Amino acid sequence: MKKFNSFPIIKTNLLSHHSITITTLTLSNEQQQQQQTQTSKQRVSEQTCLSLLHSCTTLTSLTQIHSLILKLGLHQNPLVLTKFASTSSNFNSIHYASSFIFHSHHNADPPSFYDAFLFNTVIRAYAQTLHSKSMALHFYKTMLCYGVLPNKFTYPFVLKACAGIGGLNLGKSVHGFVVKLGFEDDLHVQNTMIHMYCCCEGEVEFARKVFDGSPKSDSVTWSAMIGGYARSGRSTEAVGLFREMQVVGVCPDEITMVSVLSACTDLGALELGKWLESYVDRMKITKSLELCNALIDMFAKCGDVDKAMKLFRRMSMRTIVSWTSVIDGLAMHGRGLEAVSLFDEMVEQGVAPDDVAFIGVLSACSHSGLVDKGHYYFNSMEKNFGIVPKIEHYGCMVDLLSRAGLVKEAVEFVQNMPIEPNQIIWRSIITACHARGELKLGETISKELIKSEPMHESNYVLLSNIYAKLLRWEKKTKVREMMDMKGMKKVPGSTMIELNNEMYEFVAGDKSHDQYKEIYEMVDEMGREIKRAGYVPTTSQVLLDIDEEDKEDALHRHSEKLAIAFALLNTNPGTPIRIVKNLRVCEDCHSATKFISKVYNREIVVRDRNRFHHFNNGLCSCRDFW
DNA sequence: ATAGGAAATG
Known part of the structure; x- marks a missing residue:
């Protein structure tokens, strides 16, 4: 009788008091167990563990449940182990879980309680966690080594991990296994396969082959392919595929709309964007937060920043992405003061800016000549928000000074920077040199830049423009010849x-x-x-x-x-x-x-x-x- | 137990 009412107490105590409660209850639990038969004891402890794991959120509580599992002798219980692994939500805890589960079996025969479900759970946890995709693949390989047959649930996780790593050969070999095991017609597997190929650099064609060969397709299939085209800059094809989708009669959902909107944003096609918005309304597609953000970004980058602002004001929930999209939008349109005041409003509302938001506000200052404000925000990054400026932020500052004509200050700023300047920074300065008549300096820096980055076209264009301003036509011709000699082609405008x-x-x-x-x-x-x-x-x-x-x-x-x-x-x-x-x-x-x-x-x-x-x-x- | 999506220095 006791075992049933002890249950809820454990659960509530764990939720409210964490670790200390578990230890005390562990003991009392053990005392209870001693009076019961072996089987029911097992069942109860199994239930207890599962229940504890259910409400477990921190690594600390996970380690305590670990010792409980050992104490109760449940370390070979696949159900408990699977639950243990699926509870892990970050790298530390999944690492802890997997080393516990797979520890000490490395040189021996694999224990019989290893099953596909257990491996899937570990692979999923790693595949969903940042920077641990290769661990997901490691456990997939372990699974194969141990002779545990993957099932159709295994591959979406494995392919997701491949997508995160992006190696084509890897993807192809997994693809081979999928075919061998007969999972290629599973819609989930097929859709993830398309996504995986889309994520391999320059391999959208492979994705397209899978896409074209797919016997069935749903909105996920189309979203994966449209998103793949959009991310690789093939926006026209993305939009074309969206049209085809409608002809075929597959209903787009909000994720499809986000994908096609990002292509539309890249094209700068305002009319299309407006049409997509009305389509969303007409089809009653849920305006998720992400979809609203995509719409805002589209309007801002297609030239109608006022409309973007209107949508932004009407949103009931906003994230840092929503704020950053409008701030960037205003910045791009040269409306720096509005961008800056929106940034202040965001901070007042208690939304913490991230590093991307700072890039937005700094570039707003830079494009509107707000030198003092730029300095103010740059200095506040680390001091008030604990964000260490990255090269992008230094880039904005150099650009801010350069655009304001403060070439000397810009150069000094670069000399005092704690990190190495990149080519973008030097190009900002050269442009300022050109605009402000500091032609000698501009020439020197340009030549250095060409030495360090000889295949970048714009470096030659900058030098050539400086010679043009100096009326040194013969030197300008030489620059052209240098480009020809290196076999460089001008990117056609x-x-x-x-x-x-x-x-x-x-x-x-x-x-x-x-x-x-x-x-x-x-x-x-x-x-x-x-x-x-x-x-x-x-x-x-x-x-x-x-x-x-x-x-x-x-x-x-x-x-x-x-x-x-x-x-x-x-x-x-x-x-x-x-x-x-x-x-x-x-x-x-x-x-x-x-x-x-x-x-x-x-x-x-x-x-x-x-x-x-x-x-x-x-x-x-x-x-x-x- | 499984899949697709949003902001980024010139």
């Missing part, structure tokens, strides 16, 4: 524009479009009109060694101008034009776009590699420093 549910991409001198004749006529007309309004071409940045008139011609064929001409031809007067560039906007295009916005009375929103430019009536929101 491209501009995308969304029109009538399609994305159009232009590269410089592009003639692939049906309308190209009209587009080039429009480009010429634009050139004439803006010249009349006062535009002077900036030819010094053309990297090619050609004469002035041809340079001007080359500038006119920049992808950005082609896209704008295309938009002027195909959209209604007065409507805004939105374009997305893969590189930073060049000086000449920036100047020309200002004139175009005025002459044609259009708001032109340009997203370049780093930020947004809102052109209106001859002015740009970046105030000409970007």
Whole structure:
């Protein structure tokens, strides 16, 4: 009789008082057990252990249950051991559990109580824990060595671990086992397989093969594949697959929407993004926290930061990711003061900023010239929040000083940094040198940078721009020759524009479009009109060694101008034009776009590699420093 | 007992 009412007491005591209670109750439990028969004793202690494990959360209580298990002689009870392993929620506890379970059997025959369930539990615990994926695979191998046959539950865990490690050969060999054991048609296994291949660097094609060969598919299958394309920067294919999914008639869920939204964000396709939002509403897809965050990020990065802000304000629950998305969004649009005050509001509300949030607020300061505020937040990181600044934060600070024209301070800052500067930092300084006329310094640093990172194109472009400003054409030509000698190809600049549910991409001198004749006529007309309004071409940045008139011609064929001409031809007067560039906007295009916005009375929103430019009536929101 | 998703210095 006693055994039944002792049960709840143990449970409640464990929950409220932790360790000390367990030890005392252990003794009293043992005293009870002595009066009972062997079998019922076993059963009761098994139940006790399982129940204790059920409410066990810390490593300390786990170690105490461990000694209890030993005392009660349950160390070969698979049920108890499995529960013990599944209780482990972090690396320390799963490590503790697995070494206890598998200890001392290494050289002997494996005990008969090892079963697939026990291994699965250990593999799962490791696969779900950060930085311990290889341990998951270690136990999978142990399982095979011991002759314990994996079941269909084993592989999703194993494949998840492979995905975390990312080796293709590893993945392929596990894939082989899956096929051999006949689990390849299991939907869970197949979906994780797709995800695993997507996570192997550059192996989305393997995932696609599994995807195409799958006899069944559900929203998880499609989300895995769409997410895989999105993460590898193949956003067009991600969106295409989403459309295909609808044709096939598989219903997307909120995770599918997050995946396709991240592709849409990358494309900068605002119209598509709006459509996706309305689709979510129409299909009554749950607006989970993650989905709201994805929507906010999409609106901010597709150019409508006000809409992002509205959604953010309407959210009932927010995480640091939600805050960071809007702060970054405001920063990208050059609305630094708003970003900073939102950051303050976040801190006031008791949300602790993390290192990513600091990158956001620091880059907001940097893009809006808020030097003092930048210093303030940088200094508060470690002092008030215990976050040690990383290279990204130092990068923001160097950029902040550089953009503000404080080249000397930026260099000093780098010299006093406790960590090694990276190439991004040097490039910030070189850009500032170029802008502020510190051309000698810029040249020196550029040359050093080219030495240390000879295959990075932008290092040559920076040096070349400095020579152009120095009017040293022969040296500029030499830079071009150096690039040719190394067989380097310039990353072609491209501009995308969304029109009538399609994305159009232009590269410089592009003639692939049906309308190209009209587009080039429009480009010429634009050139004439803006010249009349006062535009002077900036030819010094053309990297090619050609004469002035041809340079001007080359500038006119920049992808950005082609896209704008295309938009002027195909959209209604007065409507805004939105374009997305893969590189930073060049000086000449920036100047020309200002004139175009005025002459044609259009708001032109340009997203370049780093930020947004809102052109209106001859002015740009970046105030000409970007 | 099993699978897919959100923010990041230029």
